[in-house]
Amino acid sequence: MAELEVRVSPYPVCDFCSEVEPRYLEDCETFMALPLDPSWPARSRGAWASCVPCHTLILARKWKPLQQRAVDAMLRKYPKMPKSRVQHGVELIHAQFRNHRPVEDLNP
Numbered sequence: 454m455a456e457l458e459v460r461v462s463p464y465p466v467c468d469f470c471s472e473v474e475p476r477y478l479e480d481c482e483t484f485m486a487l488p489l490d491p492s493w494p495a496r497s498r499g500a501w502a503s504c505v506p507c508h509t510l511i512l513a514r515k516w517k518p519l520q521q522r523a524v525d526a527m528l529r530k531y532p533k534m535p536k537s538r539v540q541h542g543v544e545l546i547h548a549q550f551r552n553h554r555p556v557e558d559l560n561p
Contacts, residue, residue: 467504469519470526475502479511482553486546501550520547 467475478500486495503511510519523543528536 465502467507468501469503469507469523471530472504472507472526475504477503477505477508479503479508479550480555481550482555484549484553486549497546497549497553516547516551520544523547 464473465475466473468479479502481497481499481501483496483498486497507519507522510516510522520540520543524536524540527539527543528534531539
């Protein structure tokens with residue numbers, strides 16, 4: 454089965470909320486993403502780009518507000534998508550992001 458690499462935009466955007474002109478890279482190991490659809494595997498490759506507001510939430514470890522920011526952005530972009538599916542997808546990928554961050558990034 455072919456592996457899929459998903460890019461939401463051809464130009465740099467925040468990987469959390471899709472804001473243009475991200476300013477930071479959030480260190481993360483490459484990992485196979487848990488797909489919503491098992492027939493569509495995807496891989497997250499390396500660091501994630503983040504805008505100032507998302508970076509601030511990450512530094513403060515405010516995971517729920519970060520998740521809500523991402524859900525709100527996705528629903529603006531895809532208003533016909535069921536909110537529960539968007540929330541579930543964001544929860545999955547954000548959990549994987551957190552689980553694949555270097556240990557030193559997780560220490561206070």
